[in-house]
Amino acid sequence: MYDISVLTGGRAGDGINSAGLLIAHLFNQMGYQTYLYFDYPSLIKGGHNFTITRAAEQKIGAHRDQCDYLLALSQDSVDLHRHLLSDNAVILFDSGRVHGQGQGIPVEAILKAEQAPTVMGNSCIIGAFAKASGIPFDVVETVIRRQIPKVPEKNLAIARKGYEAVLEERVIPRVGTTCCPLVNGNEAIGLGLLHGGLDAYVAYPMTPTSNLLHFLAGAARDFPLTVVHPENEIAVMLMALGLSYAGKKTAVGTSGGGFCLMTEGFSLAGGAEVPIVVVMGQRTGPSTGLPTYTGQTDLRFVLHAGQGEFPRIVVAPGSSEQAYVWSSIALSLAWKCQVPAVILADKTLCEGTYSLDEKAMIVPGTGDPAKPGSSRSYRRYEMTENGISPLQFPPLRDAAIKVNSYAHDEDGITTEKADIVRLMTEKRKRKAQALKGEIDLLECVKTYGMGGARTALLCWGSTLLVCTEVARRYGFGVIQPIVLSPFPEEQLKAAVAGVRILIAVEENADGQLTLLCRQHGIAVDIHVDKLDGRPFSVEELGARLKEVS
Amino acid sequence: MQEKNLITGAQNTWCPGCGNFTIQFALRNAIRGLVSEGVPLENIVLVTGIGCHAKMSDYLGINSFYSIHGRTIPVATGIKLANPELTVICCAGDGDAYAEGLDHLIFGAKRNTDITVVIHNNRVYGLTTGQYTPTSPFGFRGKSTPQGAPEEPFNPLTLMLASGAGFVARSTSRKMPHLTGIIGQALRHKGFSFVDVLQICASYFNVSELYDRQGYELSGHDPSDFTAACRKAEEWDYNTDSPIAFGLFYQEAKPCFEERFSRHPVSNVHPEEQIRAFLEKKR
Numbered sequence: 001m002y003d004i005s006v007l008t009g010g011r012a013g014d015g016i017n018s019a020g021l022l023i024a025h026l027f028n029q030m031g032y033q034t035y036l037y038f039d040y041p042s043l044i045k046g047g048h049n050f051t052i053t054r055a056a057e058q059k060i061g062a063h064r065d066q067c068d069y070l071l072a073l074s075q076d077s078v079d080l081h082r083h084l085l086s087d088n089a090v091i092l093f094d095s096g097r098v099h100g101q102g103q104g105i106p107v108e109a110i111l112k113a114e115q116a117p118t119v120m121g122n123s124c125i126i127g128a129f130a131k132a133s134g135i136p137f138d139v140v141e142t143v144i145r146r147q148i149p150k151v152p153e154k155n156l157a158i159a160r161k162g163y164e165a166v167l168e169e170r171v172i173p174r175v176g177t178t179c180c181p182l183v184n185g186n187e188a189i190g191l192g193l194l195h196g197g198l199d200a201y202v203a204y205p206m207t208p209t210s211n212l213l214h215f216l217a218g219a220a221r222d223f224p225l226t227v228v229h230p231e232n233e234i235a236v237m238l239m240a241l242g243l244s245y246a247g248k249k250t251a252v253g254t255s256g257g258g259f260c261l262m263t264e265g266f267s268l269a270g271g272a273e274v275p276i277v278v279v280m281g282q283r284t285g286p287s288t289g290l291p292t293y294t295g296q297t298d299l300r301f302v303l304h305a306g307q308g309e310f311p312r313i314v315v316a317p318g319s320s321e322q323a324y325v326w327s328s329i330a331l332s333l334a335w336k337c338q339v340p341a342v343i344l345a346d347k348t349l350c351e352g353t354y355s356l357d358e359k360a361m362i363v364p365g366t367g368d369p370a371k372p373g374s375s376r377s378y379r380r381y382e383m384t385e386n387g388i389s390p391l392q393f394p395p396l397r398d399a400a401i402k403v404n405s406y407a408h409d410e411d412g413i414t415t416e417k418a419d420i421v422r423l424m425t426e427k428r429k430r431k432a433q434a435l436k437g438e439i440d441l442l443e444c445v446k447t448y449g450m451g452g453a454r455t456a457l458l459c460w461g462s463t464l465l466v467c468t469e470v471a472r473r474y475g476f477g478v479i480q481p482i483v484l485s486p487f488p489e490e491q492l493k494a495a496v497a498g499v500r501i502l503i504a505v506e507e508n509a510d511g512q513l514t515l516l517c518r519q520h521g522i523a524v525d526i527h528v529d530k531l532d533g534r535p536f537s538v539e540e541l542g543a544r545l546k547e548v549s
Numbered sequence: 550m551q552e553k554n555l556i557t558g559a560q561n562t563w564c565p566g567c568g569n570f571t572i573q574f575a576l577r578n579a580i581r582g583l584v585s586e587g588v589p590l591e592n593i594v595l596v597t598g599i600g601c602h603a604k605m606s607d608y609l610g611i612n613s614f615y616s617i618h619g620r621t622i623p624v625a626t627g628i629k630l631a632n633p634e635l636t637v638i639c640c641a642g643d644g645d646a647y648a649e650g651l652d653h654l655i656f657g658a659k660r661n662t663d664i665t666v667v668i669h670n671n672r673v674y675g676l677t678t679g680q681y682t683p684t685s686p687f688g689f690r691g692k693s694t695p696q697g698a699p700e701e702p703f704n705p706l707t708l709m710l711a712s713g714a715g716f717v718a719r720s721t722s723r724k725m726p727h728l729t730g731i732i733g734q735a736l737r738h739k740g741f742s743f744v745d746v747l748q749i750c751a752s753y754f755n756v757s758e759l760y761d762r763q764g765y766e767l768s769g770h771d772p773s774d775f776t777a778a779c780r781k782a783e784e785w786d787y788n789t790d791s792p793i794a795f796g797l798f799y800q801e802a803k804p805c806f807e808e809r810f811s812r813h814p815v816s817n818v819h820p821e822e823q824i825r826a827f828l829e830k831k832r
Contacts, residue, residue: 146832
């Protein structure tokens, strides 16, 4: 089985992420499944960036610590990553900037000869990589024509010179003829929201969801979508609730710090029953933390955010396919049940690029929202059996649609009367049960390789694919709750039945899912944590599991 | 829930003599004026913050979003963006708009969203029983400043002029016909309309005498003259005892925020087709 990793390093501003993505596309054309990890510090120019592009014959979603090829556009790329290279790694470098072993490519001279801007250096490197790895030039041509459609001829000329500048070293064979779409988690979330009928997206830029804002702002040219970037996350949330009140299916996006500012609006959404979806991309906290690195430290935050008690949806997709499917579901269910929903992702998922399995992009239907009666008697908070009142939007003839952050009566008028406050609290509780009923109809807990496994890994979010890969090697099963609120207790209990040793793998210190399981009477035997803001590599998780099991 | 006289059956809990009554009836009458011109009542939406003023949501029988402290303007902006056909009115207090949500006020003016913002500026926190606000005079003895407020007030009119507001006016709860007229003008102005209403608080800051003695109605002022508007706005600094002008200080027609968003015609293409087209490019 072929399993190849390519480390591409350079300075921030060199377009390292694009280079890594082009390499992923080369692999994609050669029939491989790919995954791209992008590691970068929080600065614009000059600091060290690198990507690891991995290709394998089966589905992957994690990087490896042993890279087979190094493409170095800076001296740091050679000096800092020796421990990430396999013994006989192929090294290609920009001879104008880097001294070392391997094959040098005179990138600057090639660009100068072609009178090309620095940014086209990537094409040169890609060409050289293709030659060194025996990938035919027509594959390079296909990738450049598809992925850099603006100026393909010049990029192709440069790629050709890079191709001719080096010798073939270790051949990467074609393993198939199928190409998948390569999308990052932010794009998958955005597409899922669009599938669910998203009308508006409101966000203030914050890593790791800024690219979702950029993606949807671009998509607003093609889709009937309004995208707004207001003054701060408080305005984001409240503007979104205004859009939602007036009938637009709306989502917001942020990370932990921004979500702190959104919590007053989040509670308003819960109390006033205004549907809203929050895309929460976790990064390393607390506070500013490591802005461009990852973590799974905000599960308890989103489960408890906002004053008061109200039902909420929290889903944590673990792959690009799940990100697509569950973003659509989150939006539909938020509207059906008139509750806030959180799509809990992280830097690894948001900014990682994956081969998308289109066959797995099937979104289960969630049914239609409650039908309203006549508008003359419309009451925004009408008491119903399941606690969900018919949802209508202004303008509605002969009706006044009143939503209210205060305790309110069925008309939406403020009340402090004890009996009405109690009835409204009970209404929200019934709504929580209705939401749980909706969730129970869906496959909220996924299991992988559980046939006879006595040991299982318990994971949530982006650690899914590293867990499934490592678990396969050890003969472990994997259990992944995708929905974390309402907690799918019965489905999870059924999944862990028969497991002797349950090992939670979480990129946090406290074991947040472990604690949540304990609340629901599910015991976790071992907790494997991750405290450095970096995602688990396959080797690292393997070693950690060896220590504990 | 839509009452013929636009007043709901909710029990009114403003203090006797509260300036909010005047604002309520002035606003109600201004809305009736719009309706008489053919604006459907169901196209009018009121957004309020939190404070005494905000009870307007309960008392007026029209669409309303009773939001949270300081946040009327982003909510109103979202509603207007969702449906530009709606007439969106914010009632906000001075604590709301000048303290907790000052950023939104400035951005509302900067964006020129077509909404009308009526500030119930009683220059005191009433519902929390008497603390100083951004427009209380220097030395104001409130419950949080028993030694007197240690800071000068700011002038909301000059702030709005500096922020790009295209309609800047001031009135008072002491002059109901004037207030009704100004709110009516504000509702008809296309763009961000700002009305600072000097409202008396019967319980914590009753300065009726000051507003009656120093107040006068603008005449001979050209509201299209920005420099004159600034000069006029600076006449009274919300602190000292100088003449207080009521009327329209500045008006300018400008493109509105929501008009700058492209509006797609309702599409029959299911998003899945567009999604497939996007994915094809990513292959």
